[in-house]
Amino acid sequence: MNNEYENNLIFINVNIITLNSKSPKANILGIKNNKINYISDQYSKKNLNRLKSNKTKIIDCNGATILPGFIDSHCHILSYISNLSNLNLNDLKISSIKNIKQELIKYSKKISPGDWIKANGYHEFNLIDNRHINKSDIDKILPSNPVRIKHASGHADILNSLALKSIGIDNNYIEPIGSYIERDDRGEPTGLLINMNSILNNKIPKSDQQQLKKNAERADKDFLSKGITSMQDATYTNSIKRWELFNKLKTDNIIKSRITFMPGYEFLQKFIDAEIKFQSGNNDLNIGPCKIMCNLTDDGLHPSYEILKKIVNFANKNKFPVSIHAIESDVVEKVIQILYEQKQINNNLGLNLRNRIEHCSEINIEQIIKLKESGALISTQPGFIYTNGARYKSLININKQSFLYPIRSIMNYKIPIAASSDFPISDFNPLIGIYSLITRKDSQNNILNKSESISINEAIKLYTYYGAYICSQESIKGSIEIGKLADLIMMNNNPLDMEYENIKELKNLMTVINGKIVWES
Ligand SMILES: [Zn+2]
Numbered sequence: 001m002n003n004e005y006e007n008n009l010i011f012i013n014v015n016i017i018t019l020n021s022k023s024p025k026a027n028i029l030g031i032k033n034n035k036i037n038y039i040s041d042q043y044s045k046k047n048l049n050r051l052k053s054n055k056t057k058i059i060d061c062n063g064a065t066i067l068p069g070f071i072d073s074h075c076h077i078l079s080y081i082s083n084l085s086n087l088n089l090n091d092l093k094i095s096s097i098k099n100i101k102q103e104l105i106k107y108s109k110k111i112s113p114g115d116w117i118k119a120n121g122y123h124e125f126n127l128i129d130n131r132h133i134n135k136s137d138i139d140k141i142l143p144s145n146p147v148r149i150k151h152a153s154g155h156a157d158i159l160n161s162l163a164l165k166s167i168g169i170d171n172n173y174i175e176p177i178g179s180y181i182e183r184d185d186r187g188e189p190t191g192l193l194i195n196m197n198s199i200l201n202n203k204i205p206k207s208d209q210q211q212l213k214k215n216a217e218r219a220d221k222d223f224l225s226k227g228i229t230s231m232q233d234a235t236y237t238n239s240i241k242r243w244e245l246f247n248k249l250k251t252d253n254i255i256k257s258r259i260t261f262m263p264g265y266e267f268l269q270k271f272i273d274a275e276i277k278f279q280s281g282n283n284d285l286n287i288g289p290c291k292i293m294c295n296l297t298d299d300g301l302h303p304s305y306e307i308l309k310k311i312v313n314f315a316n317k318n319k320f321p322v323s324i325h326a327i328e329s330d331v332v333e334k335v336i337q338i339l340y341e342q343k344q345i346n347n348n349l350g351l352n353l354r355n356r357i358e359h360c361s362e363i364n365i366e367q368i369i370k371l372k373e374s375g376a377l378i379s380t381q382p383g384f385i386y387t388n389g390a391r392y393k394s395l396i397n398i399n400k401q402s403f404l405y406p407i408r409s410i411m412n413y414k415i416p417i418a419a420s421s422d423f424p425i426s427d428f429n430p431l432i433g434i435y436s437l438i439t440r441k442d443s444q445n446n447i448l449n450k451s452e453s454i455s456i457n458e459a460i461k462l463y464t465y466y467g468a469y470i471c472s473q474e475s476i477k478g479s480i481e482i483g484k485l486a487d488l489i490m491m492n493n494n495p496l497d498m499e500y501e502n503i504k505e506l507k508n509l510m511t512v513i514n515g516k517i518v519w520e521s
Contacts, residue, residue, distance in 0.1 A: 003037075004050075007053075008055070010058045027043040028051075034515040039480060066491075071229070072228050072430070072463075073466075075233060089119055094127070096128045104119065143162070144162070146204075163204075175193075228430065230468070233259060240267060256519075258285070260286055261288060263288075289320060293325045294325055294331055294335060324339075327362065336374050356470055359422075361380075371410075371413075382419055384405070386436040387426050406449065408453060435503045489512070
């Protein structure tokens with residue numbers, strides 16, 4: 001039997017939302033070592049005395065609400081860390097090319113001549129100019145600094161002439177398949193590059209170690225302050241070298257949230273050779289599914305259907321579930337077909353793997369039905385409804401708008417779906433995603449497919465229980481139950497009793513990971 005006594009930490013005077021359907025509410029919680037040791041809705045003084053020892057720390061929560069810690073099931077941790085050194089155009093609420101130029105000039109005064117200027121958070125949709133900024137716009141104001149502006153989607157960049165030159169991109173440069181370089185009538189690159197991330201990242205000098213360490217420490221506080229106790233890094237360039245870097249961030253205790261690291265498929269063989277398997281590591285840092293990119297290019301699917309099929313088969317054969325990036329419904333459809341066929345193969349081999357689709361932003365009912373049969377899971381980003389709602393409404397064909405993030409329909413088919421932010425692409429605050437899951441509203445109060453809204457309880461579950469489930473970790477975290485890891489957050493109000501409009505204003509008061517208080521407001 002479980003030893004209820006001698007808890008290290010006891011929370012009293014508290015509403016506890018457990019997300020355990022057998023006992024959804026509680027008012028006293030005990031933690032022993034790193035696990036949840038006691039939970040009950042029968043608080044009494046007598047009960048409390050029985051549970052504590054003379055070393056127990058008792059926390060009076062003054063009526064605050066405890067939830068399981070949030071799990072961000074798809075994000076890019078190192079991009080967030082390195083972006084912290086950059087000029088952030090998103091925070092500056094940029095509305096024109098003129099604005100961008102002013103900010104670039106201001107920023108250039110703080111650095112040495114010839115140094116790289118890196119900016120991020122740019123989106124042409126937010127500009128009154130109705131076009132992308134290009135290399136000549138930037139050349140005119142900054143001829144002697146190389147400049148890279150990352151697009152808000154994370155899949156495009158704008159470079160000035162000096163930056164293009166230093167990367168080696170000229171009229172004769174041939175871009176790799178899956179990438180695109182915009183050119184003018186004379187064949188000269190305009191500065192707009194699509195899907196060239198890995199090439200740019202390799203060639204552009206990184207911030208120095210000292211700066212990166214400082215950024216990582218700041219990032220850690222950012223994540224903890226929003227109650228993110230676990231994150232799944234879905235970067236397709238995740239190599240062994242990056243895995244070692246994450247190990248270092250963990251052994252130096254710089255990042256405290258738990259991390260699941262998805263190896264990129266180009267590096268999978270290296271992980272297999274090094275005997276690093278799916279779920280290798282520990283509860284603090286471990287290996288997740290294999291991340292695969294799949295995009296629609298002018299030449300069709302990249303990688304091609306046949307190649308993608310082989311990659312999925314190879315990963316599954318090696319007991320790695322896959323996590324495939326697929327956004328548009330044409331791509332989603334092909335990915336579902338591949339996962340459906342692979343499921344038959346896996347069934348025959350007795351392999352039970354939770355393959356997943358990342359984003360799955362556009363999907364219709366027929367595809368949802370087929371997805372159910374394929375056994376695949378989804379990681380969705382409701383924060384995109386909040387940030388991109390206006391853009392979807394103006395750019396996406398009205399007939400296709402009902403295919404966007406049909407979360408209610410997906411859940412009606414009992415397809416496991418977890419939520420995430422894809423940070424730094426969108427805000428990592430889970431409350432923004434939860435708000436849009438319930439209200440289906442964007443930042444300007446436009447509503448996208450109201451019939452696809454879900455309840456507050458369900459929305460929280462997408463950021464907790466299903467975040468764990470999608471990585472086969474639901475037996476150890478994702479809800480508040482005896483024996484699970486003590487990863488908790490304390491909110492100033494009870495989200496279940498709030499007006500939905502105010503959900504974004506909830507404040508996290510405390511973050512607990514592995515039974516330790518790692519952050520307090
Ligand atoms: Zn992503």
